[in-house]
Each structure stands twice: as C-alpha cells, then as structure tokens.
Amino acid sequence: MDEKRKVIFSGIKPSGALTLGSYLGALKNWVALSDEYECYYCIVDMHAITVRQDPAELRRNTLSQLAQYISCGLDPSKNVVFIQSHVPAHAELGWVLDCYAMFGELSRMTQFKDKAAKNADNINAGLFTYPCLMAADILLYQTNLVPVGEDQKQHVELTRDIAHRFNTIYGDTFAMPEPYIPKVGARIMSLTEPDSKMSKSERDGGGCVCLMDKPDDIMRAFKRAVTDSETEVRFDPANKKGVSNLMSIYSAATGRSYAEIESEFAGKGYGAFKLAVGESVVELLRPIRERAEDLLKNKDYLVQVYRDGAEKASRAAARTLRKVYKKIGFVER
Numbered sequence: 001m002d003e004k005r006k007v008i009f010s011g012i013k014p015s016g017a018l019t020l021g022s023y024l025g026a027l028k029n030w031v032a033l034s035d036e037y038e039c040y041y042c043i044v045d046m047h048a049i050t051v052r053q054d055p056a057e058l059r060r061n062t063l064s065q066l067a068q069y070i071s072c073g074l075d076p077s078k079n080v081v082f083i084q085s086h087v088p089a090h091a092e093l094g095w096v097l098d099c100y101a102m103f104g105e106l107s108r109m110t111q112f113k114d115k116a117a118k119n120a121d122n123i124n125a126g127l128f129t130y131p132c133l134m135a136a137d138i139l140l141y142q143t144n145l146v147p148v149g150e151d152q153k154q155h156v157e158l159t160r161d162i163a164h165r166f167n168t169i170y171g172d173t174f175a176m177p178e179p180y181i182p183k184v185g186a187r188i189m190s191l192t193e194p195d196s197k198m199s200k201s202e203r204d205g206g207g208c209v210c211l212m213d214k215p216d217d218i219m220r221a222f223k224r225a226v227t228d229s230e231t232e233v234r235f236d237p238a239n240k241k242g243v244s245n246l247m248s249i250y251s252a253a254t255g256r257s258y259a260e261i262e263s264e265f266a267g268k269g270y271g272a273f274k275l276a277v278g279e280s281v282v283e284l285l286r287p288i289r290e291r292a293e294d295l296l297k298n299k300d301y302l303v304q305v306y307r308d309g310a311e312k313a314s315r316a317a318a319r320t321l322r323k324v325y326k327k328i329g330f331v332e333r
C-alpha cells in the first residue's frame, strides 16, 4: 500500500437543513467513497454567508449538519470532517485565487446569475467570487475528485481553469481536479415541482423532505406529492416526472429495481404507491434522525470531532498554501 490514495473533497453549505436529496444525491455516496479514497468533507459556512444568514440559526445549522454527516454514516476517524471557517487557509488561498480568476469568467457562472436574480438587494462581492473560494477548498488538498451534482460542474471546470493558469505561470502547484458525478446519481427532485431539484429553499412549498423531519411531516409531504393524470406507476422521466422521481426515491430507499416497483404497484393506483414511498422514507430516515438527535446532546463529542478535523485539514492545507506563497513571491515568515 505505498501508492498514495486519491483525494476527494466535497462540501455542503449549512444554510438550511439537509434534505432527502442531499442524502441520496451526496452523503450516501460520500460514505461509500471513504474506504477507497482520502476524503475531506467540509461544512462550508464561509460560502453560506454569501446570502444573509441569521447568526444563531447558522451556528445551529452548522452543528446539526455535522451531527447529520456522522449519523448518515460518515466516520470521522476515516474521513476528515471539518468546518471551513476553522481552517483559515481557505480564506487565504481564496484571496490569492481571486487574483487569478477573471471578471468575465466569474460573470458567466450560472449560479451567480441565478443567485443575483434571487437576491437583487444583496449582490455582494462574495457572491461574485464564490467560485474562487470553492476553488481554494478543492485545490488546497491536491484534490483529484470532487463529488458534486450537475449544477456544480461549472464551478469545478472553473477551478480547473484557475489551476491550469496558475500551474502554467509558476510550474506544477495544484493537482488537476475532476468532477465526480455518481453514475447512479439519485438526483432527487422536488415533490411538488418535479422540474426542479429538491431544495431546502422551497421548504414552504412542501416539496422538500429534510433528514430531521418527523414521520408525520414526511408522510404529509409524500401524500401531497405531485403525480400526473394517469394511474400507472411507470418509470418515464420525460413524461412522468413526478412518478419517476417517487420511483427513484423508493428504489433508493428499498433497493428495488424500477421493474420490480412497476409490478409491485400494477393496478394499485397512486394513493397506495405514495403511502409506500412515504413509509420507506420514514424508515430510511428514522435511524439517521435519532442518531443525530443523540449526537446533538453530546456537544463535547461534536467539538472533539470538529477540532480534530480542523487540525488534520489545516496540516494538509498548510503544505499547499506554503508552496503557493513561495511561488508568488511572498516573503517567508
């Protein structure tokens, strides 16, 4: 085992609750990668403040997200689990990379354009340079693979462009990261608007299920889920978006194939189907929620996890930052 394991980095903002989509689309995969790769999993609180946050809520969400990372199966002894603001190298490299990203490039980022449109009263500079901080997250750890959803691919591409630009000027400094989009990507859509991704920002619409939701809330969300005017449970994402999304969820929760699900509900109609999907999700999330609730009662343990994570991450990050500072001509401390 002298060959160095490949490095994985990913992060989620603590700007709201983790959803069923975060679990099936991200966290579940993160857990599966732990054995094979050297994994850094971050809670990106510095990214969260590009949109105004309530301080008490941000603090609560950050700790709760840490508890949920662990209760979803991320083992802090096998993965480096940490909070972004605890490792100042992210801010430091972020600034450097601001100076190697172009105004035009950043202007083309679709997430910036979307968020600027949604937060017209707060189009701050951080929102604009968000991708440079994300590039710093990734490049600090000499990351090879970045597990992200489709919507973040553009940011990873920009990270590659920045890394390439830097490496071309100064010689090899950063590993070239690649987006890692899981093959069986459970891309979970909103239950009420199956055209858009399930997201915490639409909580109010009832289209979102969160990992900490109680069984009653989960069942209510599934009973209200949008289907279509037919009655047949059939996987057809182009024409039956709502039903196909429910089938993906049921398949992920039970391990059953689409063909098995189709025959299980043949002739039974959507009512019974939606109940079954809801119940499968209740059982899937029950241990995750209960474990997280327990962990949140044990604050000392969580503190120990995030301190330990920050220490390991800082050590790795410092190596890259030192190299960068030297190459760009900063006087050594």
Ligand code: TRP
Pocket (backbone or CB within 6 Å): 009, 010, 011, 012, 013, 044, 047, 133, 134, 137, 138, 146, 147, 148, 152, 155
């Ligand atoms: N931008 C990502 C999102 O909105 C979160 C993120 C920040 C991230 N830094 C990252 C993801 C580094 C992967 C790697 O989902």
